[in-house]
Amino acid sequence: MRRQRSRSEKVTYRRWGAVTAVTALKRHQTLRLRAVFAFGNTTTLAIRPLLAMKVIALARWTLWPDARRPTYLLFETNWSGSEQTYIPDFGRIMPVQWRSIWGATTTFPGAVPTTYLDDWVDVIDAGVGHFWTDYRDGATTGTIAQALALGPEVERFVADTAGSSSAEFHRRWQQFIVRAQRLL
Amino acid sequence: MGQALIITPVRPGQAGALNRYLAELPRDVAPAGPDDRPAVPISPFTGVLPPTHFARFVVIALHDEPHLLFSSRFDGAVSDYLQALAATPEAVRIWSHCQIGGRDDTVDHPSLDRYLCDPRHQLPSQYVVSAIPVKLTVGQINAAVALREQVSRFAVRAGDLDPWALAHDFRQLPAIRRLLTGS
Numbered sequence: 078m079r080r081q082r083s084r085s086e087k088v089t090y091r092r093w094g095a096v097t098a099v100t101a102l103k104r105h106q107t108l109r110l111r112a113v114f115a116f117g118n119t120t121t122l123a124i125r126p127l128l129a130m131k132v133i134a135l136a137r138w139t140l141w142p143d144a145r146r147p148t149y150l151l152f153e154t155n156w157s158g159s160e161q162t163y164i165p166d167f168g169r170i171m172p173v174q175w176r177s178i179w180g181a182t183t184t185f186p187g188a189v190p191t192t193y194l195d196d197w198v199d200v201i202d203a204g205v206g207h208f209w210t211d212y213r214d215g216a217t218t219g220t221i222a223q224a225l226a227l228g229p230e231v232e233r234f235v236a237d238t239a240g241s242s243s244a245e246f247h248r249r250w251q252q253f254i255v256r257a258q259r260l261l
Numbered sequence: 262m263g264q265a266l267i268i269t270p271v272r273p274g275q276a277g278a279l280n281r282y283l284a285e286l287p288r289d290v291a292p293a294g295p296d297d298r299p300a301v302p303i304s305p306f307t308g309v310l311p312p313t314h315f316a317r318f319v320v321i322a323l324h325d326e327p328h329l330l331f332s333s334r335f336d337g338a339v340s341d342y343l344q345a346l347a348a349t350p351e352a353v354r355i356w357s358h359c360q361i362g363g364r365d366d367t368v369d370h371p372s373l374d375r376y377l378c379d380p381r382h383q384l385p386s387q388y389v390v391s392a393i394p395v396k397l398t399v400g401q402i403n404a405a406v407a408l409r410e411q412v413s414r415f416a417v418r419a420g421d422l423d424p425w426a427l428a429h430d431f432r433q434l435p436a437i438r439r440l441l442t443g444s
Contacts, residue, residue, distance in 0.1 A: 093315070095315075095317060097317065097319045097321065097330065099321045099322065099323070110387075111387060113388075114387040114388035115387075117388050117390075118388060124390050127390070128390075128392050131392070133390070133392055134315070134391070134392050134393060135314070135315055135334065135389070135390070135391050135392070135393070136389070136390040136391075137266075137332070137386045137388070137389045137390075138386060138387055138388040138389075139266060139384055139385070139386040139387060140387055141268070141323060141384070142384065143323070143324075145324060149323055151266075151321075151330070153317070153332055155315045203319050203320070203321045203322075203330075204319065205317040205318070205319045206279075206280055206283030206284060206317075206318045206319045206320055207283045207284075207286045207288060207304065207317065207318040207319075208288065208304075208315075208316070208317045208318075209288065209303070209304035209306055209307055209313060209315075209316055210313060210314065210315050210316070211307055211308075211312045211313045211314070211399045211403075212314070212399065212402060212403060212406070213403045213406055213407065215406060215410055216402065216403070216406045218392050218393075220406055220409065221392075221393060221402055221405070221406060222392070223409060224402075224405035224406045224408065224409035225394070225397075225402075225405050227405070227408065227409050227412065228405050228408060228409075231408060231412060231437075231440070232440060235437065235440055235441065238428070241428075243423075243424035243425040243427070243428050244424050246424060246427065246428040246431075247424035247427055247428070250419065250427060250431070254416060254419075257412075260409070261409070261412065261413040261416055
């Protein structure tokens with residue numbers, strides 16, 4: 078069932094990459110994982126480095142509720158950016174978080190060195206059969222973050238320049254561009 | 262933002278046909294060409310279902326048996342979204358490869374609607390990390406990205422404009438006009 082694919086066969090969907098990883102859990106790990114996830118739900122402290130990458134858009138962990146052994150951990154993620162660097166960067170920046178979650182699975186090779194991690198994710202990734210997003214072309218994790226920060230700046234500029242002369246508009250435009258440059 | 266995760270056993274011997282059907286659905290792959298437009302048609306679910314942030318179908322193996330995983334994050338209520346999904350011919354085709362537990366196990370729109378909208382079939386996720394604020398709709402995100410694109414393009418040519426043209430052209434940007442009119 079597991080699809081063994083070479084990296085070159087992977088597809089990105091417009092600008093979005095997608096991983097669907099299914100991993101069997103070691104025995105007696107479900108409760109520990111639930112505790113890890115419960116802690117994760119109480120604070121964003123542990124994932125700030127991940128969000129700061131402005132690459133990952135979504136990550137979701139689900140325990141498959143089945144009485145049979147083994148139990149499975151399902152992991153889905155979407156990101157925008159280079160597929161070659163996403164998993165290695167993720168592993169390098171957050172090795173403790175990787176260990177705390179995937180250390181509960183039967184085949185986890187460790188977060189570092191990331192070469193092994195990258196190869197492992199390639200093996201456990203089922204990919205996607207069909208994927209879609211209704212975000213417009215040009216939307217990426219990074220551009221969405223910039224756009225959301227730019228919106229209030231533009232609104233303020235529009236409000237400040239309502240009814241102003243051309244000369245005054247020009248002066249305020251220069252100030253706006255300096256302020257908003259990093260968001261454009 | 263609503264979300265759904267549904268895992269359904271695939272009928273024996275149907276995994277290959279299901280994988281082929283999913284792979285053949287129109288989808289927008291990596292952009293090709295200078296205008297950055299998809300080279301192939303968009304997904305049949307785009308514009309048919311309530312706005313979708315991310316969604317996927319994939320066949321996975323659990324206990325060495327194939328299962329269909331469907332997951333989505335979207336705007337609106339879960340029941341509305343799953344009802345709209347069940348009403349699409351593509352979804353009926355997809356789940357016709359699966360065991361949804363009807364009387365004769367025939368998959369049609371009503372039986373799929375009952376199956377998808379049954380909360381017992383919807384799995385909760387224990388941990389979700391989203392870089393995109395959950396209170397934002399697809400429409401709001403697309404509007405913000407469009408505004409950024411328009412202002413960025415305008416900023417490139419703004420240096421060549423005199424003060425009058427600068428103010429005039431800026432206020433003519435579609436996203437700025439929407440801001441000014443409040444629409």
